[in-house]
Amino acid sequence: xxxxxxxxxxxxxxxxxxxxxxxxxxxxxxxxxxxxxxxxxxxxxxxxxxxxxxxxxxxxxxxxxxxxxxxxxxxxxxxxxxxxxxxxxxxxxxxxxxxxxxxxxxxxxxxxxxxxxxxxxxxxxxxxxxxxxxxxxxxxxxxxxxxxxxxxxxxxxxxxxxxxxxxxxxxxxxxxxxxxxxxxxxxxxxxxxxxxxxxxxxxxxxxxxxxxxxxxxxxxxxxxxxxxxxxxxxxxxxxxxxxxxxxxxxxxxxxxxxxxxxxxxxxxxxxxxxxxxxxxxxxxxxxxxxxxxxxxxxxxxxxxxxxxxxxxxxxxxxxxxxxxxxxxxxxxxxxxxxxxxxxxxxxxxxxxxxxxxxxxxxxxxxxxxxxxxxxxxxxxxxxxxxxxxxxxxxxxxxxxxxxxxxxxxxxxxxxxxxxxxxxxxxxxxxxxxxxxxxxxxxxxxxxxxxxxxxxxxxxxxxx
Numbered sequence: 470x471x472x473x474x475x476x477x478x479x480x481x482x483x484x485x486x487x488x489x490x491x492x493x494x495x496x497x498x499x500x501x502x503x504x505x506x507x508x509x510x511x512x513x514x515x516x517x518x519x520x521x522x523x524x525x526x527x528x529x530x531x532x533x534x535x536x537x538x539x540x541x542x543x544x545x546x547x548x549x550x551x552x553x554x555x556x557x558x559x560x561x562x563x564x565x566x567x568x569x570x571x572x573x574x575x576x577x578x579x580x581x582x583x584x585x586x587x588x589x590x591x592x593x594x595x596x597x598x599x600x601x602x603x604x605x606x607x608x609x610x611x612x613x614x615x616x617x618x619x620x621x622x623x624x625x626x627x628x629x630x631x632x633x634x635x636x637x638x639x640x641x642x643x644x645x646x647x648x649x650x651x652x653x654x655x656x657x658x659x660x661x662x663x664x665x666x667x668x669x670x671x672x673x674x675x676x677x678x679x680x681x682x683x684x685x686x687x688x689x690x691x692x693x694x695x696x697x698x699x700x701x702x703x704x705x706x707x708x709x710x711x712x713x714x715x716x717x718x719x720x721x722x723x724x725x726x727x728x729x730x731x732x733x734x735x736x737x738x739x740x741x742x743x744x745x746x747x748x749x750x751x752x753x754x755x756x757x758x759x760x761x762x763x764x765x766x767x768x769x770x771x772x773x774x775x776x777x778x779x780x781x782x783x784x785x786x787x788x789x790x791x792x793x794x795x796x797x798x799x800x801x802x803x804x805x806x807x808x809x810x811x812x813x814x815x816x817x818x819x820x821x822x823x824x825x826x827x828x829x830x831x832x833x834x835x836x837x838x839x840x841x842x843x844x845x846x847x848x849x850x851x852x853x854x855x856x857x858x859x860x861x862x863x864x865x866x867x868x869x870x871x872x873x874x875x876x877x878x879x880x881x882x883x884x885x886x887x888x889x890x891x892x893x894x895x896x897x898x899x900x901x902x903x904x905x906x907x908x909x910x911x912x913x914x915x916x917x918x919x920x921x922x923x924x925x926x927x928x929x930x931x932x
Contacts, residue, residue: 615878649822
């Protein structure tokens, strides 16, 4: 088992640089021939959501896990038990360098700050990429990933698995069929609280054996390790440099059916009326309003989409529109132990239409309201789809992925605009999507793109 990186950073950059220099033609030379039976796969991450992704992909009998990159060697137990002969690397760059000719696809299931660097590097090598949500940590990265994936002949998919679930697909169909009329506004929320109002502890703890703290930091600035789970393995979501708060964690999930149902494009404005983050961490109890150009599914020239998290919820008059909705069965795609959805659900959306309203719990069957008005409506039966299997099938030339970077990139951009807006409370930021800039707030512009730490540059993202 490889525990030390023997990779020269210069050789890694040279490999990616040569690939990028010949774009868009390099893919046909570097991409392995489409496998007839076996999809040779590598995972970046081995535990938590990474292991869930591995499990679901390996449920497809044509997928073989060849290699895994994991900075914390003590978190390898599950994957080694499942695939004893998997090759292990602590440095993701070394995996790509050594296994470039042995793999066809990857999943990127790391903390948010490393999504873009790893995914972009895999794209440069012509690999199919399944990347966890949010697609990237910063908005510029999302635009660059979508651009890089376009036209390369590779399959991409963001890990918004509920996108393929019956529940979300039904909601999209109900809205687009006009069951509640034209949509006037949407309110979405999550009760999660990925924030921290306290400063970081003033200490430096010993780095645990088998954990490479420097490689975990990756593109972010060096700093002392703090133990007790402050960063690793789960609390990084609260930290500005590494996670994207509640909004980044759940926004790509919960806004997904809103974007799909309304066929939304880039927003015109975004405004936060909630608390700002601290110097180090995200806050909770967000209230963020987007204004999007209207579509054929909305009423008027624009449509408002609101986000709330923590203890915040839509106003009472909005909740009253779905007050007669009863707890709903989570449906066949939900986790088997999930209970019936409570009311109001801890996470979800309310679509307000000209002829009614739609409550969409996360995760539960959509409820058309007023319930009495739709008592005779028979919900259609839709086939069960696995988000991971859809990706794996597309990688071997059977079908298409439904949440490729051409869709999930713009979705992530919109979500991450909220992460910029919270830094400028009570300021309506006017957004020029074509040029990736705010037209009325120069101070917000630096938060569109960050500088990578020296030695961790990736072509197409840094420089």
